[in-house]
Amino acid sequence: xxxxxxxxxxxxxxxxxxxxxxxxxxxxxxxxxxxxxxxxxxxxxxxxxxxxxxxxxxxxxxxxxxxxxxxxxxxxxxxxxxxxxxxxxxxxxxxxxxxxxxxxxxxxxxxxx
Numbered sequence: 001x002x003x004x005x006x007x008x009x010x011x012x013x014x015x016x017x018x019x020x021x022x023x024x025x026x027x028x029x030x031x032x033x034x035x036x037x038x039x040x041x042x043x044x045x046x047x048x049x050x051x052x053x054x055x056x057x058x059x060x061x062x063x064x065x066x067x068x069x070x071x072x073x074x075x076x077x078x079x080x081x082x083x084x085x086x087x088x089x090x091x092x093x094x095x096x097x098x099x100x101x102x103x104x105x106x107x108x109x110x111x112x113x
Contacts, residue, residue, distance in 0.1 A: 007035040008098045009050035012062040014038065019062060019091045026095025032056070032102055034095075043068040048076045056102045060094060069094050071101055080107075 008027055012020065015038045027034045035054075039046065043061040047070035050059025057072035067090070069081040081097060083090045089110045097107045 004053070004055050005033070005035075006055045007033040008056055008058045008060065008102065009054040010034055010036045010060045010062065011039050011041070011046035011050040012036065013040060013046075014064065017062060017064065019067065019086070019088075022088050022091035023060060023062065023067070023095035023098075026092040026097070027099045028095075029092075030096050030099030030103065030105075032099035034098075042066070044070070044077075044079055044082065047079055058098045058101045060098050067091060067094050069098050069101075 015036055024034055043063045043066035046061025047059050047068035051057055051070040051072045059070050061068045066084050067086050068079040070079045081094055093108055093110045100107055
């Protein structure tokens with residue numbers, strides 16, 4: 001029997017994208033576990049599905065050019081954060097904020113790149 005362990009889900013079109021390292025570093029700094037799965041879709045669609053599948057209700061969607069952060073109880077078309085062509089700092093911030101949403105802490109912000 002496989003259980004859905006508490007973790008932020010990160011759904012990506014390519015599990016070898018270098019951005020994954022920064023996103024996971026952001027979650028690690030906040031002390032929240034994560035799970036990475038490869039699947040097809042848009043960043044927004046993947047983020048919504050990840051949030052829906054996560055026991056912690058927090059999900060990240062990642063494609064080669066976009067990243068999105070979503071919470072399960074937020075409307076599918078209204079992700080919390082979306083960045084096109086993000087910087088390394090923005091990727092890390094998405095990871096940190098995915099974890100902070102779970103911990104109900106104030107989000108960190110960075111300037112648009």
